[in-house]
Amino acid sequence: GENVEQHPSTLSVQEGDSAVIKCTYSDSASNYFPWYKQELGKGPQLIIDIRSNVGEKKDQRIAVTLNKTAKHFSLHITETQPEDSAVYFCAARSHYGQNFVFGPGTRLSVLP
Amino acid sequence: DTEVTQTPKHLVMGMTNKKSLKCEQHMGHRAMYWYKQKAKKPPELMFVYSYEKLSINESVPSRFSPECPNSSLLNLHLHALQPEDSALYLCASSRGKGTVQETQYFGPGTRLLVL
Numbered sequence: 001g002e003n004v005e006q007h008p009s010t011l012s013v014q015e016g017d018s019a020v021i022k023c024t025y026s027d028s029a030s031n032y033f034p035w036y037k038q039e040l041g042k043g044p045q046l047i048i049d050i051r052s053n054v055g056e057k058k059d060q061r062i063a064v065t066l067n068k069t070a071k072h073f074s075l076h077i078t079e080t081q082p083e084d085s086a087v088y089f090c091a092a093r094s095h096y097g098q099n100f101v102f103g104p105g106t107r108l109s110v111l112p
Numbered sequence: 113d114t115e116v117t118q119t120p121k122h123l124v125m126g127m128t129n130k131k132s133l134k135c136e137q138h139m140g141h142r143a144m145y146w147y148k149q150k151a152k153k154p155p156e157l158m159f160v161y162s163y164e165k166l167s168i169n170e171s172v173p174s175r176f177s178p179e180c181p182n183s184s185l186l187n188l189h190l191h192a193l194q195p196e197d198s199a200l201y202l203c204a205s206s207r208g209k210g211t212v213q214e215t216q217y218f219g220p221g222t223r224l225l226v227l
Contacts, residue, residue: 034215043116043202043218044155089154099145099168100216102154 002027004092006103013080014111021106023090024072030092033073034100035064039086047088048075080110115139116219118203124225127193133222135186135203143208144186145216146178149200155218161186162208193226200224 003026013019025033031052036044050057050064050073057064061080066073077084087107091100116137125131135144143162147155160168161180175197177189186203200221206214 032214036218041223043118043220046215046217049215099157099160105152105154 002030002092002094002101004090004101004103006090006106008106009104010107010109012109012111015080015082017080019075019077019080019084019108019110021075021088021090021108022072023074023092023103024070025092025101026071027092027094028068028071029094032093033064033066034091035075036089036091037086038089038105044089077108080108082110082112084108085110116203116205116217118201118219118222120222121220122223122225124227125190125193126227127195129193130189130191132190133188133201133203133224135188135219136184137205137217137219138184139205139217140183141205141207141217142183143206143214144180145204145206146186146188147202147204147218149202149221151199155202159188190224193224195226198224198226 006023034049035047037047038044048059048062048064050066061078063076087105089105090103093100119134145160146158149155157170158172159178164180175192179187200223202221203219204216206216
């Protein structure tokens with residue numbers, strides 16, 4: 001089955017700096033990779049996703065890159081703001097599966 | 113509108129109580145999910161309903177009983193829970209049209225405390 005690793009587990013950056021979170025997956029058949037942001041006391045919210053036929057996707061300050069050969073994908077947040085502070089989860093889904101396998105999460109703190 | 117609603121927001125129950133969690137979506141999605149999330153951990157899948165039929169049960173104890181009365185509603189009936197069942201219970205939905213690259217949209221969750 002699929003296994004997703006995520007690094008780092010915690011990340012602190014100064015406001016305005018960039019943040020990068022990396023995930024690796026094990027199942028080469030996985031073809032959909034969403035990123036979720038979870039604020040304290042709330043459910044996960046989708047912030048960006050990427051499909052296996054695309055190498056990079058950008059939405060304002062957020063971008064995701066995918067390297068299928070190396071089986072890893074990364075979340076990039078530029079010009080970080082205090083409201084970006086949250087736990088971020090990556091996930092992967094196999095072509096053969098209906099469900100996601102989540103990474104363990106990264107707690108991002110943006111210091112003012 | 114990508115909203116999934118869940119009630120109640122908080123629930124405290126004793127180990128002999130029976131309670132239910134409710135989830136609703138009006139996005140026309142045909143797949144709905146229950147997840148359990150412990151503190152500082154990712155969500156863990158419990159059940160999946162696809163077109164109102166239970167398609168996946170991730171070996172969840174029988175004290176958790178899901179129900180999908182119609183395509184917009186999903187319930188989770190709770191009975192004789194244990195303190196270790198205390199967690200955030202999340203509902204999610206997706207289009208369920210058979211495409212594997214489907215986005216799941218999560219509700220805010222019900223925070224359950226079992227005493």
